[in-house]
Amino acid sequence: MAKSSGGSRTLLWLLVVLVVLASSAAAAALFMVFTRQDGGQQAQAREAEVIEYKAPIFVEIEPFTVNLADDDYGSRLLYAGISLKVADEQSRDLLTSHMPQVRSRLLSLLSGKQAAQLTSPDGKQRLADQVTAALEAPMAETQPELTIEDVLFTEFIVQ
Numbered sequence: 436m437a438k439s440s441g442g443s444r445t446l447l448w449l450l451v452v453l454v455v456l457a458s459s460a461a462a463a464a465l466f467m468v469f470t471r472q473d474g475g476q477q478a479q480a481r482e483a484e485v486i487e488y489k490a491p492i493f494v495e496i497e498p499f500t501v502n503l504a505d506d507d508y509g510s511r512l513l514y515a516g517i518s519l520k521v522a523d524e525q526s527r528d529l530l531t532s533h534m535p536q537v538r539s540r541l542l543s544l545l546s547g548k549q550a551a552q553l554t555s556p557d558g559k560q561r562l563a564d565q566v567t568a569a570l571e572a573p574m575a576e577t578q579p580e581l582t583i584e585d586v587l588f589t590e591f592i593v594q
Contacts (some may be wrong), residue, residue, distance in 0.1 A: 495517075498589075499541075499542065500514050501513045503550050506551060513588060518589050520586075523582065523585055526581050553591075559591070566581070
């Protein structure tokens with residue numbers, strides 16, 4: 436029998452190299468397709484996550500002094516400064532235009548309180564809820580919706 440020349444071995448190595456290259460190219464193509472698809476979904480998810488910052492709207496009520504209801508220690512005073520965080524410009528305009536009514540409601544609410552009810556953190560939170568309820572009651576016959584998001588005590592001294 437005749438010996439075969441080195442040509443068949445070269446052909447075999449050439450086929451192995453071609454198979455490896457073809458497999459690598461196919462893997463790279465699949466990676467790029469799936470990565471692009473995931474990247475598009477991730478980009479859409481990032482766009483959905485972007486939340487537009489909206490500056491808060493505050494209505495500041497000038498500080499006032501109120502005589503509190505008598506308690507065991509006699510007559511007491513409350514000096515309070517309040518800011519209201521509202522949802523929109525319409526609520527701010529409504530509160531600003533009705534400021535005398537707002538102050539009157541707050542003075543009436545606060546003058547019925549005793550100092551012991553107001554000094555604890557829970558007491559201040561209950562007071563904030565009561566302020567919201569007092570101010571959300573209609574101030575005029577035809578009034579747009581008033582939305583108070585938070586009541587902030589900027590000054591609060593019980594004496």
